[in-house]
Ligand SMILES: NC(=O)C1=CN([C@@H]2O[C@H](COP(=O)(O)OP(=O)(O)OC[C@H]3O[C@@H](n4cnc5c(N)ncnc54)[C@H](O)[C@@H]3O)[C@@H](O)[C@H]2O)C=CC1
Ligand SMILES: Cc1cc2nc3c(=O)[nH]c(=O)nc-3n(C[C@H](O)[C@H](O)[C@H](O)COP(=O)(O)O)c2cc1C
Ligand code: SF4
């Protein structure tokens with residue numbers, strides 16, 4: 197494999213308890229990008245230009261171009277504007293943002309600082325998944341360190357730029373990862389998504405202009421500014437700049453996070469994860485977190501890991517969670533568990549999602565338990581059709597897409613379950 | 622109603638938000654209250670509401686929406702084990718089954734001695750470390766083989 201730079205996890209050593217600290221981050225060129233911008237008084241427009249050139253796309257799942265999103269923030273605006281980091285990572289299979297914050301917290305702080313500078317923002321919040329309490333404490337400590345060293349607060353490093361950053365924790369609601377639900381949650385309410393448009397850049401936190409990005413998105417920014425957007429783009433492929441962390445879970449020998457250039461063949465990633473556990477055969481893979489369509493093993497083996505290639509293969513890169521299932525996996529059981537998850541986590545605001553996720557789960561549950569009916573597969577497709585595209589947020593789609601893809605690719609297995617009232621594997 | 626230490630912690634959270642947005646601290650205030658009291662009784666939530674100038678109903682809404690809040694008393698240790706698909710592929714269900722066997726209870730039940738409550742959890746963002754479980758929301762335990770579960774239970778039973 198060709199060599200490539202590590203951007204997000206460069207120099208990171210979890211075995212050294214002090215590796216994450218500010219002084220060690222500084223040794224790995226940390227805060228250099230920020231210092232250069234402030235010293236040379238680089239204009240916000242120039243910074244934005246580099247981010248646009250990099251073709252950095254949102255690492256939270258939707259892949260929206262980051263530079264473009266930043267450009268939506270109103271420039272001449274009297275009053276507060278906000279940036280918010282989405283560290284609510286709850287998509288089954290995803291555990292990359294936790295590692296960034298746990299082992300390299302200052303890279304996120306520096307990324308948010310540069311974003312704030314670019315968009316003229318003075319206050320930011322970092323919303324952290326409630327289940328990773330140790331990581332929340334780590335971020336609290338890192339923010340304190342940065343404050344004490346003059347990287348956060350008023351007149352940062354003696355400049356006219358000021359920025360405050362606060363951590364906010366969730367407490368067990370997957371839906372709060374949806375950006376507008378997350379805003380409601382910071383406002384101290386139930387995490388129920390808002391209608392979009394208006395997008396957060398127009399109506400965000402406390403009704404003010406707000407930009408929300410994923411942890412990994414912000415964390416990619418310091419490198420882009422140090423090395424130039426063009427360099428970043430070069431690491432990946434056109435329209436798919438840079439490296440990305442893939443969280444590999446399931447039936448592999450060595451599950452974990454792997455930072456690789458976009459466009460790396462899936463086969464190489466699988467090898468990095470130690471290959472298939474017990475030398476078994478790859479049956480299926482969900483390449484982008486549980487909300488994305490499953491792909492059969494042979495299709496996956498021919499696919500490269502970037503937004504466009506995975507879309508071409510019939511799924512989505514999503515949050516970069518690669519769930520590996522070998523030949524012993526019962527796809528009915530797998531889908532049953534995922535459907536239960538979406539049913540459980542629906543916020544209940546829209547009828548198609550609230551009712552539809554329940555139906556999906558109950559039908560798959562009865563197939564799994566030997567009570568399936570012949571018409572069930574068409575019924576599932578039909579319900580999925582009636583959810584997709586008819587809801588306030590994408591959780592509805594996230595519940596529907598896996599069902600359709602599972603039935604499309606593993607229809608025989610579902611039919612066998614219904615006919616023989618037992619499992620094929 | 623809450624200890625001085627808890628109130629100090631809550632004040633620290635309130636300071637993170639604009640002065641007219643105290644309500645933003647409700648999630649952390651409830652978590653802090655729960656750490657002190659073990660669970661969120663109505664009177665505890667009413668106190669939090671009063672402290673943050675919120676209508677009590679707005680606090681109840683938050684407490685019922687997020688599933689890490691305990692709306693009734695739990696055992697001394699609430700163990701939440703993740704059984705979502707990525708974990709299930711690497712032993713999440715086995716860990717859950719073993720815990721049920723060892724504790725002699727099912728999900729959402731508490732042992733007679735009031736020591737343990739068992740819950741089923743959703744993805745904790747740690748799927749590479751499966752099986753994973755949480756003790757009282759804040760302590761995450763990874764790679765929970767049967768031997769590791771034994772060790773944990775032994776430690777907590779002391
Ligand atoms: N990381 C995780 O744990 C999870 C990630 N996801 C991912 O979330 C994705 C869906 O996210 P959504 O936010 O619903 O997608 P979206 O496509 O609505 O938005 C993506 C981003 O671009 C912005 N945007 C899109 N169109 C815009 C426009 N015309 N003007 C201004 N801004 C615009 C949005 O504000 C948002 O920040 C899924 O693809 C899934 O992969 C889902 C669950 C969990
Ligand atoms: C149900 C649901 C859950 C989501 N969870 C997350 C999440 O945990 N983390 C995240 O970054 N984005 C999540 N998203 C996507 C966000 O809405 C948003 O697109 C993202 O934070 C934008 O950041 P990015 O452009 O840097 O990717 C979720 C979306 C949906 C519909
Ligand atoms: S689609 Fe589901 S989760 Fe999203 S707003 Fe509607 S009911 Fe809530």
Ligand code: FES
Pocket residue numbers: 288289290703704705706707708709743744745746747748751753
């Ligand atoms: S599925 Fe269990 S931690 Fe993610």
